[in-house]
Amino acid sequence: MRGFLTCSIGVTCAAALTLPPAVLNVPSAVAAPADRALTTTARPAKTVLSGSTQSLPLTPRTRERVLGQAPEQGAYRTDLRRFSLVGVIWDKPGTELLGQVQVRTRSAATGDWSGWQDVDTHNADHGADPDTAEASSGRVHGATAPLWVGASDGVDVRVRAKAGPGPGVGRDLLPAGLRLELVDPGDEAPSEGLPGDSPRTDTGADSAAAVNADLVSFAATEIPALSRADTERELRELNGGTAPLAKPHIGPRPRIVTRRGWGADESLREKGFVYTGKVKAAFVHHTDSGNGYRCSDAPSVIRSIYRYHVVSMGWRDIGYNFLVDKCGTIYEGRAGGAAKAVRGAHTLGFNNNSTGIAVIGTFGSHKPPAAAVTGIAKLTAWKLGLSGANPKGKTYLKSGGGNLYPKGKNVRLNVISGHRDGYATDCPGAKLYAKLGSARTSSAHLQGR
Template sequence: MRISDLALRRRDVARLATGLTAAAGVVAATRTGPAGAVVDGRHRLRRHPDGVDALDLPLGTLPGLARRADGFRTPVVETDRFTALGVTWRRGRGRVRARWRLESGGWTEWRTLPRLTHGPDPRSREGVRARAATDLVWTGPSTAIQVEMSGDQRGPVLALLRPRRRAADRSVGQHRSAAPDLVVARERGEVPMPGLLFRKAWSPNPRLRNGRPRYNERIRQVHVHHTVNSNDYGRADVPAMIRAMYRYHTVNLGWSDIGYNFLVDRFGRLWEGRAGGPRRAVRGAHTLGFNHASVGVAAIGNFESGRVRKPMIRALVRVAAWKLDGAGDPRRTVWVRSEGSDRFRDGRLVELPTIDGHRDTNETACPGGALYRALPMVRRRTARRIREFRRG
């Protein structure tokens, strides 16, 4: 399967609606700055050298906008093919709904887009410049969209993305770390760094980064996430998918880099995410209010109901054991002081699992029910792996 064939599978996606509304609802053919050209009434995504085509469309000034007391609804926006979307805004709160026309035919029902509940530390330079937003939503190949916003959001912008495969995506192995020497690791009594694919394997555009890495004093937790895309992607699709997340996090959200420290795919491959050195305690932007003593690992896929396969579990265990080596028993809980999330106020002392799911710290369903139910097994296997190497 190709990256352009990724399909969204969320239980809250409602029944399909019917056909296209009247032609009067289609956005008029005009030229806009950040949105790029409009040709024959269709907004064109801009082709970028990093392999992610993108369209950033300010919503508040669209022709044909239907304004209401509590917000607005856009007309139907005809576009090139896109496979992921998000909405950002400068400030304010409210609900964002959208529907899109699938390339295979038919419209989705109106769907509430999940609010972004991860990000950089609110008081950091990165956090101050960050925009409020929805999560990046993977739609599958689509060619039109309509958005509805209710609340007091200011400066809303629709981001449409289409990640493309690049030739180098089929040969990522040249950027793989050396296999760990397990004998030496046991002699030293330390958990080895698992084999991983360095950042060069997914070819991020360095110009999109803004700022230098920050580091934590120590690692006490591993936060587990999922990326909510389809689960049947191919090996060569993964670099493009990570590049799309990277562009959304940096260009659209204003973060300094991709938020996750590591990502794990369904084939059991571990990918380096945020820059700063995989062996170091790099501070990520993955778990709002709890980045300061943790590592964030994203499982690539949708695990609200999808099955978590053994290769992914093994990879999660290996990275968790490596990062938590010397931090105590991963089956126990730790007390962590929140730096401010939508669930725990700034300064509150919270007892959390050493290996937890994103839902433990923020108001979200992440990392999905299936993966969350697998976390007790991940904790047990992580503890066993640490003991294995500590014994020598």
């Protein structure tokens, strides 16, 4: 028999789970307001995830100063534990890093150094809406985009401020408290534990699984695909058995890898889930983490981004509601239930009544794989169909405040929009943005429109 977790719209449902362990540069977690406690039965224990974050302060680099030359900070280390993703953070989230961040890493397998790679410094366009508890928690940092570098054990990073018009002018352009974050995604824990494990109540993992109980059996590693007919039947069940007045426009439910499936360490995130009204729009993003990963690496990339968002940047959970890899595999993102209206931290100012879908990769000058665009179409046909939204239509969302629209303004947007439609940003990259028309058409076709 399937269990259900009922939550009031617009409030937080809190499940009792372990607060994050002490980690570098992370203040103690702030518990979400309690609405309804979730009681779980004891399950076999999991092995401890081995992920970690190494946080290194950046220091000024001694170099000759000439007229107009900007100062640098950096770090060079070859005595590190393994890591696979890098990013730079600083103290104040409202401060912009005006300059350039470049990194090179030493392969843990070969000992060879990579060439210098640029790290995108424009990442403030992602995040929780202003005036929300997540944004004002006091734990949020400014940050670059994360960059996937693969298994590495050495790093060289340089941060160069934008040059001013004269000597010394550029020095204050570097934000205070610059730190290099080196993330090891760790290993995926087995879903049912190992022989000999003692039973316990894993409240974090169990609560994240329970909110999908209306879709799939407990502790499943994936939500399986359904036929169109079965998806329509499920929609009636989700609506309490009430049949819609007309045949619903909803695409077949696609296969979705759950958080348990990609190995989320549920002890990292803040407890509880935050919901909005209904999903009226989907914002498409790219993770801007680079394209140098294999599809088999995608769970590790997601675990790294999750850890970077929570441990390094101070968010309550991974910012995106869903992620799609280059092979078109769809992954559940922020916890709270794949079929529910979970508020994310993906499009600053427009996180309410929307869902955020990030394609893993960087698509400014690289074309997104056709499989990834198909994954967007399949996911939006189902997710938007749950709330009756037309992928080729328009909708109104109220801005929570941003650099394009002032707080409180009702903005008419495409039901499937790019991140740049709600905020002045390059995301989701020019090449992926150009494919959104195709995704809208395919998504609407899958809905039977």
